[in-house]
Amino acid sequence: MALKITVIGTGYLGATHAAAMAELGFEVLALDVVESKIDAxxxxxxxxxxxxxxxxxxxxVAGIEGSSGRxxxxxxxAEVAAFGDVHFVCVNTPQKQxxxxxxMSYVDSAVDALAAHLTGPALVVGxxxxPVGSAERLAARLARLAPAGDQVELAWNPEFLREGFAVEDTLHPDRIVVGVRSERAEKLLREVYAKPVAEGTPFVVADYATAELVKASANSFLATKIxxxxxxxxxxxxxxxxxATLAEAIGYDDRIGRKFLRAGIGFGGGCLPKDIRAFMARAGELGADQALTFLREVDSVNMRRRGHMVDMAREAVxxxxxxxxxxAVLGAAFKPDSDDVRDSPALNVAGQIHLQGGQVTVYDPKGxxxxxxxxxxxxxxxSAHDAVRGADVVLHLTEWQEFRELDPEELGKLAAVRVVLDGRNVLDAGRWxxxxxxxxxxxxxNA
Structure with missing residues (x-):
């Protein structure tokens, strides 16, 4: 009998996961507590x-003409609990104010609400x-609160989605990591991911703590490289x-690699900044804070880049x-191919300049x-042209392809002064x- 999948939370992660599970052939029921999201x-x-x-x-989506209805x-x-064999928890874990x-309040609430209705065997997958140690705590919580008791198991299956590539990353992941405590849980997850595994995706089986640490470690490494x-x-x-030449030269060393070696105004978004901070906080709770003190400097370097761009802009005018x-600020999203402006370096720079008296005009293709x-x-x-009209300086802060393809000659006719600051180091300097x-x-x- 085919597995039935549920997805708790329909934000960026949950909506993508639910649609991808349906694409892989499963019957899927997704839940959210926000009615407007569900209606949309x-x-x-x-x-x-x-x-x-x-x-x-x-x-x-069921009810749409020509869809699979899955x-x-x-x-x-109660409907979710009765429907699913495997329940994926995909709710938000923001930084505490x-x-x-x-x-962890959203995860705890989701687990509590689901557990109350689990009357038979089920696998709940975070x-x-x-923070490392959460799965251990939640497994005990599930066993205590679910009517089915220890027939309800927990597994941890961290996501590694890149905004702008989330569909590809879910359907064809570069690795699948599962933290499990039983052969049954591993077997169920191998069944869920049978298609990508058959395509050659590595399937890494770990304990709870290691599975949780993989995600924190991966994000910390990427943040450190940037x-x-x-x-x-x-x-x-x-x-x-x-x-730029330095990065090219060291990038040829295959121990280092060329990815994430483009200097600029730094990283942002809803993952890297809050994840490295949460990792530091958890290490402190575990008495291992010295192991991650370098992440404080990683965070500090990253935040300095925003202030440095403001200083460059002030000097330019x-x-x-x-x-x-x-x-003129070209870019609002924290990265291209996304409308996500959470902790966006581009918007942070724009906001700082505005607070210092600048007349800031922003354009972004989606954000x-x-x-x-x-x-x-x-x-x-x-449009970019409208943003640049009359500008004393142009700041390129999100590397959309649309901005790379702008005609500097045409743009120059609109600007008051032809000065461009490339905060992402991707524009063709010679052409401009x-x-x-x-x-x-x-x-x-400078020249």
Whole structure:
């Protein structure tokens, strides 16, 4: 008999996972406690931008013409418990207000609500990013609260989604990690992921703690690599070097690799910043805080880049003040192919300049609505050309392909002053300079 899957939480992770499970051939029932989300998803609409996700969703949502009908949505916990053999918990784990630690309240609430209705054998699978030790605690909580007792098992299966590539990463993951305590739990998860495993995806079986640590370790390593090259950009500026050439040269070493070695204004989003802080907080609770003190500097380097871009912009418009100066900001999302503006370096820079008196106009291909909700006092334009019109300086802060393809000559006719600051080190410096622009980027010579 085919497994039935449920997904608890229909945000970025949950909506993607639910649609992908339906694509893999499972009957799926997804739950959320926000009625507006459920209504949108039932109509085949995704309340966020992720390439390919809405098309995938519409191929499977019940009630949409031509769909497989394998994916349904509900707000009823009893219905979810009765339906599913495997329950994936995909709720948010934000940073606690005023602390580094992770807020586990959404995960705890979801587990409690589900457990109350589990009257028979079931496997609950956590996918949310949590502090190490959480699975151990939640397993005991499930066994205590579920009417079926120890017939309800817990497994931990961390997600490794990249925003902009989430559909591909779910259907064709580069690895699957499962923290389990029984052969039955492992067998069920091998059945869930049979198709990607058959394609060659590695399936790593671990204990709870290791499975939780894999995600925290991966994000910490990526954050460290990004901050390393940004620290090298600071040294290059002091020494007169070129960080782009430096990155190219060290990237040829296959022990280092070329990915994540582009200096710029740093990382943001809903994962890396809060995950490395939560990792540090948890290490402190475990008495291993010295092992992760380097992450404080990783975080510090990252945040310094934003202030440095503000300083570069101020220097570009005269050096003293932003008052009376028009600043065009290309980018609002924290990365391209996403509308996510959580802890966005681009918006943070725009906000700082605005607070210092600059007249800031922002354009982003997909992140405008979310940006307006976070920073309603900034100016917003309908296109890159409108944003640049009359600008004293142009800041390129999110590396959308649309911005790389802009014609600097055409753009130059709109700007008041042809000065561009490339906060992502991806624009063709020669092309912009040939069109009469002063081009500057972090860690690189001015000419």
């Amino acid at each position: 998803l039932r109509a085949g609409r995704v309340p966020l931008y992720e390439p390919g996700l809405e098309d995938l969703l519409r191929r499977h 994916l349904r949505f509900t707000m009823d916990w 005023g602390e580094y630690a992770c807020d 996918k949310s990013t949590v 901050s390393f090259i940004n620290a090298m950009a600071e040294v290059c500026e002091a020494a007169g070097g070129d960080v 005269g050096g003293d003040s932003f008052l009376g100066k028009r600043v 405008m609505d979310n940006a307006r909700r976070v920073f309603p006092t900034l100016g917003y334009a309908d 300079r040939a069109a009469g622009w002063t081009y500057r980027a972090m860690g690189r010579p």
